[in-house]
Amino acid sequence: MDVAVIGLGSMGYGMAASLLRAGHRVWGRDVNANASARFLGEGGQPGDVPWADLDAVVLVVLTGAQTEAVLYGDDGIAPKLSNAVVLACATMSAAQARGIAARLPDGLHYLDAPISGGAAKAASGELSIMASGARAAFDAARPVLDACAATVFDLGDAPGTGSAMKSVNQLLAGVHIAAMAEAITFGISQGIDPDTFLRVIPHCAGTSWMLENRAPHVAESDYEPRSAVDIWPKDLGIVLDAARGSGFGAPLAAAAMQQFLAASGSGLGREDDAAVAKVYARNAGLRLPGDP
Numbered sequence: 001m002d003v004a005v006i007g008l009g010s011m012g013y014g015m016a017a018s019l020l021r022a023g024h025r026v027w028g029r030d031v032n033a034n035a036s037a038r039f040l041g042e043g044g045q046p047g048d049v050p051w052a053d054l055d056a057v058v059l060v061v062l063t064g065a066q067t068e069a070v071l072y073g074d075d076g077i078a079p080k081l082s083n084a085v086v087l088a089c090a091t092m093s094a095a096q097a098r099g100i101a102a103r104l105p106d107g108l109h110y111l112d113a114p115i116s117g118g119a120a121k122a123a124s125g126e127l128s129i130m131a132s133g134a135r136a137a138f139d140a141a142r143p144v145l146d147a148c149a150a151t152v153f154d155l156g157d158a159p160g161t162g163s164a165m166k167s168v169n170q171l172l173a174g175v176h177i178a179a180m181a182e183a184i185t186f187g188i189s190q191g192i193d194p195d196t197f198l199r200v201i202p203h204c205a206g207t208s209w210m211l212e213n214r215a216p217h218v219a220e221s222d223y224e225p226r227s228a229v230d231i232w233p234k235d236l237g238i239v240l241d242a243a244r245g246s247g248f249g250a251p252l253a254a255a256a257m258q259q260f261l262a263a264s265g266s267g268l269g270r271e272d273d274a275a276v277a278k279v280y281a282r283n284a285g286l287r288l289p290g291d292p
Helices: 010-021 033-041 064-072 094-103 118-124 135-148 161-189 194-203 209-219 231-245 251-268 273-284
Strands: 002-006 025-029 056-059 085-088 109-112 127-131 149-154
Touching: 002 010, 010 025, 010 033, 010 056, 010 118, 010 135, 025 033, 056 064, 056 135, 064 094, 085 135, 094 109, 094 161, 109 135, 109 161, 118 127, 127 135, 127 161, 135 149, 161 194, 161 209, 161 231, 161 251, 161 273, 194 209, 209 273, 231 251, 231 273, 251 273
Parallel strands: 002 025, 002 056, 056 085, 085 109, 127 149
Antiparallel strands: none
16 A cells, blocks of 8 residues: 555654555655654655555644644645545544544545554554544555554444544543552652562552553653653543533543643653653652652
């Protein structure tokens, strides 16, 4: 297939690389020229993107607004495409996903396809994809899905259901990161250092995937962003907006949101989301590994 991947961040780059390994011709584009150049050096297609001849476009940008801008903004690509499938992977509200799908020109297919699994699974082609859309969209996207995902959840023929499911996942993920931060700093307050925390808790009932993935960042004082703090006010904001619209109380999501907002307001927004532990440590007068 001829595929364009728009957005070569930690997730998009891994997906583009997985498509290359599967034998597809891939054009990679990003606002970061270094990311685009790196992908070109690793086998990406050179030259202008042949929009009209593409079989698939994979949009791995950060937000629904960016997805809309790529498709329908100034110099948007939607009018340039012909008989392609668009896979929209950003976390967005279900309503926004439905709206984007409804604007797509005739002849194009839209798959609401938010992703989960982190950068490592993106690089190895083992993502989980929560997908919804027409059967024709699934059929057209199948080679991309096979290259990038270990598990594809078919959530029906209506765009928006995939994004709704992603919001459920993000509620859990955000709460689990905040809970990890609270637990590891609580442990410090009780004389349990982060290395001991990590030696014990992953083997106990209180563990979670997020704890096992993020707590080592705290223990190693490694806040190079894989998933940044500033992602969570956006994602939990989507959760809380949807909850309010449904008359649903989400107090745990709201509590986690406040911790991420505090971290962002403290200048930690571009650090790894494990840096939310710094908020707990600061408020309790505790020292984390790496603190002077």
